[in-house]
Amino acid sequence: MDSALIPKGVKRCPMWQFLLGLGIVGAVLAWGVYAMLLCWFKGLNQTNMNDYYGFALWIWADLAVIAVGGGAFFSGLLKYIIGKDELKNIINYAVLIGFICYSSALLILAIDVGQPLRSWFIFWHANVHSMLTEVAFCLSCYFSVLTIEYIPLILENRQIDKVPFFHNLGHNMHETMAVFAATGAFLSFFHQGSLGGVAGVLFGRPFSFREGLLIWPWTFFLFTWSAAAYGPCFTLLITWITEKVTRKKLVKDNVVELLAKISGWMIFTYTIAKICDTTRWANITAPGLGQTLADFYTGTAFYGYWILFAEVVLGGLVPAIILISAPLRKNPVWRVTAIILAVLGVSLNRWVMVLQVMAAPVMTFDQWILYYPSWQEVATTILPVAYGIILIMISYRYLPIFPQEAELNPIDDEPEVEAVADAPADLEPAKA
């Protein structure tokens, strides 16, 4: 039914199967939308957040998707600026995943604030001392950049591409994409870092407070570093899941292994920096403020030392070593295990920097407070996941996301369609 829209040389599932899938995920999306409307119309009393947990599940989800969405800016940097040309075969998907992550982050923020209609105050009454202001500006700008990077993909749809204006527009946007990749890397450096700064500048919270370099606490640099390190792992994880769902090989092993190797080294160096940071914080910063490491990791059964171990060792050193080691990296089981551990590790780091910061009592007569999310919070956190799956489904079906797919999955009975070669030779679409 929609064969004229499907990219040339690839095969897609029947329409009924596609619609069934959309329907199932759409039901989850509708559940999330209902919870979102409850929060908007009835207020944040629909959540289990309280005055001790003003930042909770949503802000964790927000920071986590931004961290794992870092694959877009870092892959773009590697491909367009550093010149790792092999990554052209995964960059489209990295951009799509980044677009989903950043649009999800903005959606979550729109639900999370108490007065969503006043959100523009952050730009109008901007406080230049606030890390959140820097986050808001860079996040909005970078989302615009990701949109610009995603548009050429849409323009490559077979039918849209037939329109000369869109064909030329897409071609020219591809030609200038390095500029946007560089802009995105610059913006991402600041907003990823500012998210680290959000926690690091809290000098009233010894658990998160860090000393600084220039005007930034060094959590600023750790967050940027970790997003660049772990983001590609998420791109690889989603690619692997897509391959499993579609039962097709979509990206060649050399591309996956290159990105995995770079990610492995980045995670390794980041983890070393994280260990140095933790050591200094535990031995100098926290004692200077009257607290010890034990104060932050004991006192409640949940926030124990296991978190520190899981974050640094299981989510840091272990995946780094697997991805650095060539034999382990080339083994799909080990590689996938490593990227799952890595994604969990960076998500745990963001959890710690958001929730444990507030859970750890600072006043001596205060207590550890535990928190569990309400169903409305869970539904609205799953909402972006459903939205992302739907966007991936539609993009995968109708857009040439994976340039190597046709080569890796040759088809014999290609339907008769108008050839793209009908277009003038000088307007051949770019193959980014």
Next chain:
Amino acid sequence: MKHEQKHNPPMKYGMAIDLDKCTGCGACMVACMSENNVPFKKDESNKLDSITWIRVYKLTNGKSFPDTEICYLPRPCQHCEGHGGHSPCVSVCPATATDYSQETGIVSQIYTRCFGCRYCMAACPYHARYFNWWDPVWPDGMEKSLSPNVSPRMRGVVEKCSFCFHRYQQAKNKAYLDGERRVPEEAYQTACTQACPAGAIVFGDLNNPTHKVHQIVKPDPHNGNKSKNPRAFRLLERLGTNTKVYYLSSREWVRRAGDNYLEHEKTGQVSKPHH
């Protein structure tokens, strides 16, 4: 003008709370709620999301009977000065909805500018900021007796103790009409100060040597400690929040409860903050 400023340094309104006098009666909390139109919830059983601008904590020395000692610690907003007015909450608010007044030293909150991101709450180690999780409600008929001088806050914004700032405005207006350039001490007092039956709360200008609060917490040249009253301490002083609420206690364990001290440290040995 410069001459006037030289003789009239900026005011720094602050509070001294004598914990040896406080009986934990809660009159300060009631007075504060009444004065500032602090709303109730329909169900007040969950205290984690209720609003009390001043909250009375119950502290114990941790010893079993008969050595048990109790201390009640009222905690209003500490009105941190931080470094150059960069108190924990003021420096993080992305929309400049909270501000440090260089004129009075009071940390204010602009409710109509706050969009409820709650970053200030994350930054405040004293839990002195409260989010309006619910629409404000009052018992039937009570809405008629709300104070016209304090705006009720809407759902979705953060609020906190303002040292009854509206009283300062009124006192300042009266003083200016009377040709004064300084608000008399008795003309500006917070509701909790007035309501305290034990006289445990003293309020005034910390920079003004004629004010009682200054005399209580500041220098006592006769006891050898010229920096401050030896009974005085501030909550979490070593964080560098530079608060303007002082507590007084003659009991070591109470002073110790005011800040995080490592085992070998003694109260009063506040190290320099690392920022």
